[in-house]
Amino acid sequence: MIALLLRDMTLAVRAGGGFGLGLAFFLIVVVLVPFGVGPEAAVLTRIAPGILWVAALLAALLSLDRIFALDWEDGSLPLLATSPLPLEAVALMKALAHWVTTGLPLTLAAPVLGFLLTLAPEAYVWLLASLALGTPALSMIGTFGAALTVGLRRGGLLMSLLVLPLYVPTLIFGAEAVRRGAEGTGATTPLLFMAGITFGTIALLPFAAAAALRVNLR
Amino acid sequence: MPDLGKYATEVLAAYGVSIALLIGIVWISVARARKVRRQLQDVEHRDG
Amino acid sequence: MSIWEYANPKKFIATTTPVIPWLFAAAGVAIVGALIWGFFFTPDDYRQGSTVKIIYLHVPSAMMAINTWVMMLVASLIWLVRRHHVSALAARAAAPVGIVMTLLALFTGAIWGQPMWGTWWAWDPRLTSFLILFLFYLGYVALWQAIDDPDTAADLTAVLCIVGSVFAVLSRYAVLFWNQGLHQGASLSLDAEENVADVFYYPLLLSLAGFVLLFLALVLLRTQTEIRVRRTRALLARSRRAAPEARA
Numbered sequence: 001m002i003a004l005l006l007r008d009m010t011l012a013v014r015a016g017g018g019f020g021l022g023l024a025f026f027l028i029v030v031v032l033v034p035f036g037v038g039p040e041a042a043v044l045t046r047i048a049p050g051i052l053w054v055a056a057l058l059a060a061l062l063s064l065d066r067i068f069a070l071d072w073e074d075g076s077l078p079l080l081a082t083s084p085l086p087l088e089a090v091a092l093m094k095a096l097a098h099w100v101t102t103g104l105p106l107t108l109a110a111p112v113l114g115f116l117l118t119l120a121p122e123a124y125v126w127l128l129a130s131l132a133l134g135t136p137a138l139s140m141i142g143t144f145g146a147a148l149t150v151g152l153r154r155g156g157l158l159m160s161l162l163v164l165p166l167y168v169p170t171l172i173f174g175a176e177a178v179r180r181g182a183e184g185t186g187a188t189t190p191l192l193f194m195a196g197i198t199f200g201t202i203a204l205l206p207f208a209a210a211a212a213l214r215v216n217l218r
Numbered sequence: 219m220p221d222l223g224k225y226a227t228e229v230l231a232a233y234g235v236s237i238a239l240l241i242g243i244v245w246i247s248v249a250r251a252r253k254v255r256r257q258l259q260d261v262e263h264r265d266g
Numbered sequence: 267m268s269i270w271e272y273a274n275p276k277k278f279i280a281t282t283t284p285v286i287p288w289l290f291a292a293a294g295v296a297i298v299g300a301l302i303w304g305f306f307f308t309p310d311d312y313r314q315g316s317t318v319k320i321i322y323l324h325v326p327s328a329m330m331a332i333n334t335w336v337m338m339l340v341a342s343l344i345w346l347v348r349r350h351h352v353s354a355l356a357a358r359a360a361a362p363v364g365i366v367m368t369l370l371a372l373f374t375g376a377i378w379g380q381p382m383w384g385t386w387w388a389w390d391p392r393l394t395s396f397l398i399l400f401l402f403y404l405g406y407v408a409l410w411q412a413i414d415d416p417d418t419a420a421d422l423t424a425v426l427c428i429v430g431s432v433f434a435v436l437s438r439y440a441v442l443f444w445n446q447g448l449h450q451g452a453s454l455s456l457d458a459e460e461n462v463a464d465v466f467y468y469p470l471l472l473s474l475a476g477f478v479l480l481f482l483a484l485v486l487l488r489t490q491t492e493i494r495v496r497r498t499r500a501l502l503a504r505s506r507r508a509a510p511e512a513r514a
Contacts (some may be wrong), residue, residue, distance in 0.1 A: 014270065107508035148409065149412075151413075161405045172440040172444045216416055229382060232323060235377075236373070239369065239373075243366045258494045
């Protein structure tokens with residue numbers, strides 16, 4: 001399990017693995033927003049929580065199709081399936097690797113980008129907390145989506161269509177937590193809801209992802 | 219024709235669009251059913 | 267004789283073929299009757315004026331939009347547990363009907379919302395939930411169409427349907443939470459059921475019955491179609507295998 005995790009992480013960090021692309025994408029989306037809505041600080045402060053969350057979500061989406069695609073192409077996925085490790089654990093480790101290489105950097109980079117959008121000072125803690133809690137759910141849901149579409153040519157676009165509606169609850173609670181944090185009106189409730197979603201997805205979706213993988217490997 | 223008052227456009231538009239959509243899905247379903255049934259018959263007959 | 271006998275495609279087609287025209291006829295009579303009744307013979311609401319007549323389209327389509335998804339969920343579960351092809355194909359056949367119903371509900375809702383709330387669209391919890399439901403339907407249909415092998419497609423869409431159901435319910439509550447957080451005390455309630463008077467209630471019931479009948483007729487017909495498509499493909503594949511030299 002640990003070996004698989006380490007292997008996936010080194011693969012992702014190595015050149016061509018897509019590591020850093022997600023971060024760059026996050027940066028670009030956030031930079032583009034003021035060009036779109038105008039440089040007024042008041043407006044930016046208001047929409048900053050939502051923009052940061054949506055941008056992080058899209059950045060996480062960008063690297064999802066790499067979770068299984070490479071293993072599918074070079075044939076190591078069937079090997080993983082026949083290894084003593086249950087596929088559920090494989091799915092979980094894949095999600096974890098995706099989170100460490102995408103969700104974690106995004107979380108750490110978000111406060112810096114918060115400055116660009118003049119995020120309210122009180123909101124930084126909540127931004128960090130909500131992203132740290134929410135991005136694992138994004139990775140896990142994404143792993144499920146990637147498992148569904150792994151055998152398809154041009155599956156990336158379809159996967160976005162499947163995965164984005166599933167992201168709705170996480171996004172709502174995440175952005176709501178930051179917004180309430182900025183206003184100082186009880187951000188813990190949405191944060192707790194989101195933690196519930198995250199742990200729920202981590203507990204249940206590996207089984208769904210493994211089921212989808214088994215079907216695709218049949 | 220009942221007097222629809224000032225909302226006549228809205229009500230008529232809602233009815234028109236809805237009926238068009240319903241007829242549309244029925245029509246598509248029936249047309250496809252016919253086509254597929256014919257195809258299946260062709261295949262079954264060809265194989266004897 | 268158990269209900270599972272109908273899982274045999276031949277038996278299914280034989281049983282449903284005589285029923286379908288009657289279902290269509292009954293649905294047509296009920297819907298046309300309800301709409302004529304509602305359109306010509308019910309009074310205007312004292313607050314909403316004539317727009318209240320949209321209820322005969324809006325409420326049934328909204329109900330069927332949700333019921334279709336529930337039916338797809340049940341069919342998917344049956345497919346995963348008992349591996350009856352008819353079940354998987356019925357789920358596939360129902361999805362486009364669900365899309366049309368969702369569209370109808372959204373559309374009539376927008377037309378109703380314009381004069382009543384002064385806006386075509388508000389990010390009201392119910393409206394938003396329906397939009398999300400619409401996206402789920404789109405994803406489901408897209409996944410069916412993307413996969414060539416019918417059994418793989420059936421399995422994957424069934425898994426998606428189950429996971430999607432959980433997330434659809436989650437989204438429903440998340441959206442409720444989100445909107446309350448946005449504008450406290452906003453009362454864009456679509457809950458017309460509570461104050462619907464008898465004059466509106468009976469034509470509405472008839473319309474509901476008509477929509478249910480129409481849904482049944484459409485799903486049965488479309489399931490038959492899917493079964494025939496499957497059989498055609500299987501026969502073609504078999505004849506190709508049987509006579510490779512004939513083609514060469």
